[in-house]
Amino acid sequence: MHPLTGSRLLIVDDEQRNTKLLTDIFRAQGFDAIPLNDANEVIGAVASYEPDLIILDVMMPGKTGFELTREIKAQEHWKHIPIILLTALADRDSCVSGLECGAEDYVSKPFNRRELLARVNNLLKLKKLHDFQHQNLRLLEEYDSVTGLPKKDILMELIDTLIKQKNNANVCVCVCEVDMDQTLIGLLSSHDRDLSERQVSRTVVERMSSIFPPGMLLGCLGSGKFGVVLEAGEEEGATHLRLLQQKLSLPILVEGQEFFLKFSIGYAPPPHPRLEWIVLFNHAEIAALEARKEGGNLVKRFAPEMDAVNHERWWMSRALFQAVREQQFEVYYQPQVDILQESLVGFEALLRWKTPEKGHISPARFIPLAEENGQIYDISLWMMEQVCQQIALWKRAGKRLRMAINISPVQLHRDEFTQDFVDLFTRYRLSPNDFELELTETSLMDPKGGGQLRELWSQGFDIAIDDFGTGYSNLEYLRKYPFNRLKIDRSFISNICDSGDDFAIVKAILAIAEHMGFKVIAEGIETVDQLARLRSLGCHEAQGYLFSKPAPAANATAMLFNGLKAPA
Known part of the structure; x- marks a missing residue:
């Protein structure tokens, strides 16, 4: 049987004998x-x-084939229906007009039967291919390509269809999250990691399916995150979830290596008095977040008090995804000053986030969450590109100075980080001398991070330890890694004029730095007395509100060209 047999054709002509002839021809072909x-x-x-x-005659009373083609093609859900115009018009311009209206082809009257059938078959094949591709795209949008599970929107539709009539009376809603970073720790190849994440996801789905009874709805809420709806009372639901916890605690074999899943399970128990399904899933996610905060590999029941504690964190984790898509971030710049000359020697680039709903969110709140969720890498790459663009603008205007950028431990853990950064500054024709990379002491604990650090230093980047003295304070790091600068944390500067202990700590840091050949910059300078005390100790540079708060690029440009306002 011909693969196009049964295709539906609409044949339109004001002459009945023409439509009868065409109808007989096509019906004979199936x-x-x-x-x-x-x-x-x-x-x-x-x-x-x-x-x-559709086969349309061009010249008809009422509406022409051209007008009908335009109307049909104007509808989004009809524009992929192929149209063939039948025309007795001999001039070429009329045929072209039909194509300009959106018709796919035209056939001149009197038509050749073989030619018409060939043109119809060719267009139907193209439409069949389009429909197949469109269907696959729809499936990709609605179903997870790794597990085959419905995504969140489709899962909600299924719940409405299958369970909502039961009045939510005896239903547990569960969210299970697998921390891929912690589960697959030790896998360095991004290619191997991608395959391994797929294998882990499939294994989790198999284990969940083996535990839960018939009537269970299972969906994929994101990478490594699964939603479950159980027709069960709280006691029965909790029993199944404890069994799932035991099952997920078993090792999993990936690429010949044994791994242990790092997971968090949260659930919202019945009864649910008229709550929307999306609210119940939010409650289950908040409970899963609580389980993760307590170390993971736990099952946590949602309780109303969790909502108050975790709602903001839950909201922020979702708002961050939107912020990345909509580029709600902005780079601010805080000047770094030579203490003796009180002249501008550089800027520190700092990320700021202004949400449409809640205004500015403090970096101290959203950056740790972005690091935990793995979003910090994409956010930081975006920020570094903005910084590179700004440096390039200033250099073209004849201004050049050092730009300090904070580097997250998460970035150093990514194999591609060094190359991504080098590609960025090369694209903007910058050099490593334009940058200083700031890392906290915790970044140095990971041997892999240390390897990337040496690679960056070998490229010519200056390296600074940020917040020195507040982390692990292991002086071995100062010998082990190639640093150029230490940043004294503001917690020691705020009381340097009043506290003998803080004064002694700052003095000791400066002595170590002088012996080892490091420059020192103090941050958090707010008063002239603090500046004078640091100058007396021989500190090299400073930054803080005394000189300027972090400012948008336009304000930083004004400082660069007009100079800093002298401290009062």
């Missing part, structure tokens, strides 16, 4: 052909009949 002799009924026929192809 097509489902419907004749129509009134041009004014075409739009209604397309809506009810949903043809796979």
Whole structure:
């Protein structure tokens, strides 16, 4: 049987003998052909009949084939229906006009039967291919490609269809999150990691399916995150979840290595008095977040008090995804000053986030969450590109100075980080001398991070330890890694004029730095007395509100060209 047999054709011509002839030809080939002799009924026929192809006569009373083609193609859900125009017009311009209206082809009257069938078959093949691709795209949008599970929107539709009639009376809603970073720790190859994440996801789904009873709905809420709806009371649901916890605690074999899943399970128990499903899933996610905060590999029941404690964190983790897509971030710049000359020697680039709902969010709140969620890498790459653009603008205007950028431990853990950064500054024709990379002491604990650090230093980047003295304070790091600068944390500076202990700590840091050949910059300078005390100790540089708060690029440009305002 021909693969196009059964395709629906709508044949429109005001001459009945023409539609009968065409209908007989196509029905003999196995097509489902419907004749129509009134041009004014075409739009209604397309809506009810949903043809796979339309054959339109050009010259008809009421509406021409050109007008009908324009109307049909103007509808989003009809524009992929191929149209063939039948025309007795001999001039080429009329044929071109039909194509400009959106028709896929035209055939001149009197037509050749073989030619017409060939053109119809070719267009139907193209439509069949388009429909197949469109269906696959829809499936990709609605179902997870790794597990085959419905995504969140489809899962909600299934819940509404299958369970909502039961009045939510005896249903547990559960969210299970697998921390891929912690589960697959030790896998360095990004290629191997991608395959391994797929294997882990499939294994989790298999284990969940083996535990839960018939009537369970399972969906994919994101990478490594699964939603479950159980027709069960709280006691029965909790029993199944404890079994799942035991099952997920078993080792998993990936690429010949044994791994242990790092997971968090949260659930919202029945009864649910008229709560929306999306709210119940939010409650289960908050409970899973609580389980993760307590170390993971736990099952946590949602309780109302969790909502108050975790709602902001839950909201922020979702708002961050939107912020990345909509570029809600902005880079601010805080000047770094030579203490003796009180002159501008550099800027520190700092990330700021202003949300449409809640205004500015403190970096101290969102950056740790972005690091935990793995979003910090994409956010930081975006920030570094903005910084590179700004440096390039200043250099073209004849201004050049050092730009300090904070580097997260998460970035150093990524194999591609060094190359991504080098690609960025090369694209903007910058050099490593334009940058200083600031790392906290905790970044140095990971041997892999140390390896990337040496690679960056070998490229010519200056390296600074940020917040020195507040982390692990292991002086071995000062010998082990190639640093150029130490930053004294503001917690020691704020009381340097009043506390003998803080004064002694700052003095000791400066002595170590002088012995080892490091420059020192003090941050958090707010008063002239603090500046004078640091100058007396021989500190090299400073930054803080005394000189300027972090400022947008336009303000930083004004400082660069007009100079800093002298401290009062």
